[in-house]
């Protein structure tokens with residue numbers, strides 16, 4: 001079959017949401033152009049410097065490849081975090097990532113939970129289990145990753161921090177917040193980023209309109225050797241996300257393009273809601289100084305460390321009543 005775009009090359013991909021068959025190059029161009037459009041709305045094209053959070057997985061490689069195709073590598077800092085998960089964060093993977101960034105001319109900086117927080121993710125999870133807490137490892141991981149990414153954005157003087165979340169991730173998050181009725185989180189998910197704290201470097205997701213299967217194919221067709229081992233904690237993933245994921249996959253299978261439509265509709269609605277909402281500065285955590293949710297004295301990360309017994313006892317007084 002011949003490519004529906006260039007009418008020259010052999011097609012290697014069928015894109016259900018557009019109904020087109022594409023050759024390798026036209027597929028890469030299609031993905032990059034969709035990332036560029038989103039990046040433009042998010043202010044990446046005009047930013048002085050942007051920090052890209054990279055894990056070594058397929059999404060992060062597509063992120064760096066696409067962004068470095070339309071802004072100069074000197075305006076990009078790739079940032080990697082070693083969470084400290086047994087059998088998952090391996091040295092050879094970090095080395096592959098470093099080599100790949102080198103070919104793109106992108107600066108790579110690395111840090112770890114151990115050096116920044118004092119504990120590996122596995123140590124935090126173990127302590128929380130000893131204390132009988134029923135908290136998913138993903139809650140620890142997500143919260144501290146966000147903290148470290150934001151700190152790095154400040155340290156390297158970037159005006160934006162970008163993560164590799166794809167369309168599937170984004171629609172799952174929207175559905176979860178809808179189900180939970182979490183309006184304040186929901187309206188922050190729109191396509192144009194909003195700033196809710198002077199201490200938050202604005203977070204953007206340039207891949208939010210790219211399907212997960214597309215990032216997988218992109219990485220595969222580019223011949224990337226990416227981290228294929230799944231995080232061992234994935235089995236403990238919140239069941240709600242797993243259920244929502246199954247639900248939206250069957251919807252997409254029956255009606256290709258559904259996820260894109262959901263996100264586009266959501267972006268329109270969120271703009272309308274935002275135009276009537278006012279965003280006041282978030283309060284600061286009394287322990288670490290990071291922004292926290294309205295009505296809280298300390299942030300969720302500090303609360304988790306106190307509850308896990310990893311902070312000195314004097315901080316107990318900060319625990320919210322539960």
Ligand SMILES: [Zn+2]
Nearest residue numbers: 003006023026
């Ligand atoms: Zn083509």
Ligand SMILES: [Zn+2]
Nearest residue numbers: 285288299302
């Ligand atoms: Zn804190």
